[in-house]
Amino acid sequence: MKLIHLSDLHLxxxxxxxxxxxxQAYILDRVLDIVDxxxxxxLLIAGDVYDKSVPSAEAVTLFDDFLCRLARRKLPVLVISxxxxxxxxxAFGSRLMEGARVYLSPVYDGxxxxxxxxxxxxxxxxxxxPFLKPAHLRRFxxxxxxxxxxxxxxxxxxxxxxxPSRRNxxxxxxxxxxxxxxxxxxxxxxxTDNVDAAVFDGFDYVALGHLHGPQNVGSxxxxxxxxxxxxxxxxxxxxxxxxxxxxxxxxxxxxxTVPLTPRHDMRVIQGTFAxxxxxxxxxxxxxxxxxxxxxxxxxxxxxxxxxxxxVYPNILKLSYDNTRTxxxxxxxxxxxVAQKSPLELFEELYETQNNQPMSQEQRDFAxxxxxxxxxxxx
Numbered sequence: 001m002k003l004i005h006l007s008d009l010h011l012x013x014x015x016x017x018x019x020x021x022x023x024q025a026y027i028l029d030r031v032l033d034i035v036d037x038x039x040x041x042x043l044l045i046a047g048d049v050y051d052k053s054v055p056s057a058e059a060v061t062l063f064d065d066f067l068c069r070l071a072r073r074k075l076p077v078l079v080i081s082x083x084x085x086x087x088x089x090x091a092f093g094s095r096l097m098e099g100a101r102v103y104l105s106p107v108y109d110g111x112x113x114x115x116x117x118x119x120x121x122x123x124x125x126x127x128x129x130p131f132l133k134p135a136h137l138r139r140f141x142x143x144x145x146x147x148x149x150x151x152x153x154x155x156x157x158x159x160x161x162x163x164p165s166r167r168n169x170x171x172x173x174x175x176x177x178x179x180x181x182x183x184x185x186x187x188x189x190x191x192t193d194n195v196d197a198a199v200f201d202g203f204d205y206v207a208l209g210h211l212h213g214p215q216n217v218g219s220x221x222x223x224x225x226x227x228x229x230x231x232x233x234x235x236x237x238x239x240x241x242x243x244x245x246x247x248x249x250x251x252x253x254x255x256x257t258v259p260l261t262p263r264h265d266m267r268v269i270q271g272t273f274a275x276x277x278x279x280x281x282x283x284x285x286x287x288x289x290x291x292x293x294x295x296x297x298x299x300x301x302x303x304x305x306x307x308x309x310x311v312y313p314n315i316l317k318l319s320y321d322n323t324r325t326x327x328x329x330x331x332x333x334x335x336x337v338a339q340k341s342p343l344e345l346f347e348e349l350y351e352t353q354n355n356q357p358m359s360q361e362q363r364d365f366a367x368x369x370x371x372x373x374x375x376x377x378x
Contacts, residue, residue: 003041006242012059031228043075071101150196211224223243226238228242295319305318
């Protein structure tokens with residue numbers, strides 16, 4: 001059975017002030033081209049369909065169009081909600097859509113039932129597990145000890161009626177311990193949202209979402225396919241692709257990727273103003289890509305951004321890297337560190353890594369941790 005694995009579409013996302021909708025529509029067209037060429041038996045979307053829990057009308061329309069085009073191809077589509085999605089909104093109309101073989105994960109209620117598809121080797125059971133937190137599971141299993149994300153996912157899996165003699169595929173949207181992260185992902189301070197890969201031992205393939213870089217975790221059975229587009233400059237060096245998983249008989253798995261070429265790439269280029277604006281500049285590449293330009297001129301260039309945009313219209317970020325900025329950053333950083341409390345420094349680090357401020361719950365957790373460390377040092 002051939003499966004196409006997608007995740008983290010983040011439809012409706014804005015990078016800076018730029019809407020990515022046109023780029024997302026373009027890349028979904030490329031996914032359909034891959035579907036037509038590969039001839040899969042099902043398509044999996046492992047969460048974060050939308051970038052916001054209340055998506056824009058344009059984002060909803062884009063996903064609706066994508067699902068309709070897949071349904072016209074008679075292709076089964078299995079979708080779970082991620083941490084950016086509203087489970088209730090994503091599940092709306094799910095029973096009706098099953099008639100078109102589009103299966104949307106319901107809001108988690110403690111009772112996960114498989115979607116079964118069949119090929120020449122027999123049945124394959126697909127288990128749709130939306131993004132979960134420990135509090136979700138404690139509501140349904142109050143008699144069990146569920147303190148961590150590993151406990152939560154492990155409990156959810158333990159309460160599935162899995163037949164180990166059959167081939168089993170799990171769609172899951174969590175942060176698995178050992179995976180590589182980047183700035184554009186929402187992770188919880190202290191790594192408390194980590195899930196141990198051992199909880200997935202009973203599955204022939206685990207189609208993961210949440211992390212933006214394509215990667216296996218521990219083995220090829222457990223895989224993040226990554227985002228179809230780059231959503232921050234921390235992803236600039238990544239190569240985006242679609243993962244294709246082929247299940248043979250029980251225990252037989254083959255993986256390969258099909259590259260995705262975006263409408264506009266996201267790149268970081270560096271050089272002096274004169275170098276970057278020269279007609280034969282090697283750094284220019286595709287001039288309409290989304291760019292972070294780092295100028296190495298020792299003096300500020302007057303009206304640099306406006307002048308550079310005459311050559312590179314889609315600059316998202318401009319910065320300098322020279323003797324002055326490196327010295328200034330070093331001095332300023334030392335002064336700021338000396339003036340701030342441990343909690344303030346912790347908050348700054350979290351916001352830098354996650355692109356959003358800490359919640360009050362996270363601040364309270366960090367403060368308790370800091371106080372505990374102080375007590376141990378006393």
